[in-house]
Amino acid sequence: MKLPAQPNRSLMDGLACLQALTSCTGPIGSRELARVLRLEPTRVNRLLGTLASMGLAEQDENRKYRPGPGIHALAAQSLFGSGLVNRAIRYLPPLHKYGHVVALGVLWRDQTSYLYQVNPQRPTEQGLVQGLPFPAASSGIGLVLLAHQPEDAVRDLYNPAHPPPLPLSFDPPKLDGPQGLIARLRRIRKQGHALVETDLGRRTLAVPVGTANYAAVAFAGTFPDTEVPDLKAALQEAAANLAT
Incomplete structure (x- = not known):
């Protein structure tokens, strides 16, 4: 999605700080966070102070920052308020x-x-909620969702014409060529699922949830090609239930 004509830079930078905090595996100092986000240290320190005053961040005994109790409350409210997790508990165990x-x-x-x-x-x-993010371009779920985005949006994500408001979390993949990301996404879009080979002979099979393609459901394990149609049908049935 393109930025509006007059984007609120303070809001964007504040959300960048918050997202970075929630992605870190431990507390982080304001200067280190400023380097990660390519922002001015004084600005980051001020934004972190504001987030801390709202309970969305907090400082440890070394004055480094980590997510505060407010962000956990927001996460719980968003997960269960959307109804998606409740439907997952109901429809995924089968x-x-x-x-x-x-x-x-x-x-x-x-x-x-x-x-x-x-x-x-x-x-x-x-179990529920596996917190740390994973590169979308290496994930069956990520690939099947990227495949349903416009190609221009995918190109702009990984090779933006202008510096993005948030830096990428992972190294960008190769976009062009027969084995590039764009070609892979075209194949996934045509077949309606992503089938990704991972390590030790394991595979991931993923299908999108609903027409909005905001989530995807997947199997991961060792299974032959002959089982893919039946596994895909089971995933599609679960996805249809999750979308209701």
């Missing part, structure tokens, strides 16, 4: 009978975040 990891994820810019990720063989080790 997929566990296939013996593969079942995942539900969303796309934001160049990253995939998982709202549901359960391995039926180790249910106590994995």
